[in-house]
Amino acid sequence: MAIKSINGCIGCEECIKSCPTDVLRLNPESKKAEILYPEDCQICHLCRMYCPVDAITISPEKTIPVIVSWG
Numbered sequence: 708m709a710i711k712s713i714n715g716c717i718g719c720e721e722c723i724k725s726c727p728t729d730v731l732r733l734n735p736e737s738k739k740a741e742i743l744y745p746e747d748c749q750i751c752h753l754c755r756m757y758c759p760v761d762a763i764t765i766s767p768e769k770t771i772p773v774i775v776s777w778g
Contacts, residue, residue, distance in 0.1 A: 710742050710748055710764070710765060711765060712763075713740050713762050713764075715762040716740050716760075717759075718738045718739050718740070719759060719760075720733055720740070721759060722753075722757060722758050722763060725753040726754050727749065728744070730742060730747050731743065750765065
């Protein structure tokens, strides 16, 4: 699993909107994001980068460095 945890979620849904593979969904009861499809995670870090409260942790054993194009 790439996304390790979501702690401190405020329910803004930014991570859900940013995920290209629909790994995260909003829990209708808690109104917070939850990891439903961890096997589909592409480790793109978009959920982590868009989270305004830094609530998402990516597993270190699965992470790849964020690559930024300079050209």
